[in-house]
Amino acid sequence: MLQRPLHLLDGVLLAPKRVPPIVLAVLAQLLALGLCSLLAWQAQAWGWPLSLGAALLLQSLCAVAFSYVLRMPVWWLLMQALFVPAVVFSQSLHFAPAWYLAGFVALVLVYWSTFTTQVPLYLSRRQVWRQVGAQLPARAGLRCIDLGSGLGGWVNFLARLSRDSHFQGIEAAPLPCLIGKLRTLFQSNAAIAWGDFWRHDLSAYDVVFAYLSPVPMPDLWEKARREMRPGSLFISYRFAVPGVVPSAVIELHDLGRTQLYLWRL
Numbered sequence: 130m131l132q133r134p135l136h137l138l139d140g141v142l143l144a145p146k147r148v149p150p151i152v153l154a155v156l157a158q159l160l161a162l163g164l165c166s167l168l169a170w171q172a173q174a175w176g177w178p179l180s181l182g183a184a185l186l187l188q189s190l191c192a193v194a195f196s197y198v199l200r201m202p203v204w205w206l207l208m209q210a211l212f213v214p215a216v217v218f219s220q221s222l223h224f225a226p227a228w229y230l231a232g233f234v235a236l237v238l239v240y241w242s243t244f245t246t247q248v249p250l251y252l253s254r255r256q257v258w259r260q261v262g263a264q265l266p267a268r269a270g271l272r273c274i275d276l277g278s279g280l281g282g283w284v285n286f287l288a289r290l291s292r293d294s295h296f297q298g299i300e301a302a303p304l305p306c307l308i309g310k311l312r313t314l315f316q317s318n319a320a321i322a323w324g325d326f327w328r329h330d331l332s333a334y335d336v337v338f339a340y341l342s343p344v345p346m347p348d349l350w351e352k353a354r355r356e357m358r359p360g361s362l363f364i365s366y367r368f369a370v371p372g373v374v375p376s377a378v379i380e381l382h383d384l385g386r387t388q389l390y391l392w393r394l
């Protein structure tokens with residue numbers, strides 16, 4: 130019996146590692162461009178040349194339609210609709226090309242591989258760090274790590290709070306990593322490394338903290354189960370592991386009613 134409707138693209142898009150959305154986005158735009166060019170050419174042949182506004186509208190509609198067929202998440206549809214009109218609009222502003230290059234370089238330095246990891250930079254707050262501090266096991270010499278440490282706020286705060294434990298951060302994006310390194314420069318019990326946490330062994334840590342996105346959580350849980358020692362603590366802020374009941378959930382009582390999820394390995 131069929132469990133769910135079959136989809137033309139099931140084999141491609143439901144493969145174990147999904148195609149990154151950026152690849153689908155470019156594909157949808159190119160397909161839309163091809164179809165719109167054909168339609169515009171045909172309209173011209175019939176003596177009804179398309180205005181720029183009509184062509185942009187057609188491109189946006191086709192891009193949304195192809196993105197929908199390619200099963201892109203809903204929020205991508207809006208971006209897909211606005212992309213080409215935004216490009217055309219920006220051309221009309223006549224900025225020097227160097228500004229676009231500078232903007233691109235700045236985005237790369239801050240967001241780095243977000244287009245594949247689907248984990249952008251957004252920061253947790255002091256209230257979260259305090260709660261994590263309250264959950265640390267009550268003994269000296271703990272080794273703790275923040276996977277994707279952003280600007281190093283978590284590492285910096287907890288290293289000051291618990292001077293007899295060691296706090297490590299690992300961050301892939303160059304600029305946040307540099308800022309984190311500078312913030313922890315004079316803290317003997319803190320360090321930030323530039324790198325990919327998927328390549329970092331978690332067996333040395335008593336506490337592993339992650340504030341990422343829903344996308345990596347299933348794989349991260351597998352990594353934690355494989356590498357973390359029995360008795361150690363895995364903490365995720367905001368994002369649960371689908372299908373795995375946490376050992377504890379802590380309500381933050383903030384505006385977003387966010388939660389800390391704790392798993393005792």
Ligand SMILES: C[S@@+](CC[C@H](N)C(=O)[O-])C[C@H]1O[C@@H](n2cnc3c(N)ncnc32)[C@H](O)[C@@H]1O
Nearest residue numbers: 248251252253277278279300301302325326340
């Ligand atoms: C949501 S931010 C959290 C920042 C910080 N932990 C905090 O709580 O404020 C996630 C960070 O993880 C980083 N990141 C994503 N994937 C990564 C990876 N595979 N290795 C290292 N850092 C990664 C991103 O660059 C981003 O800075």
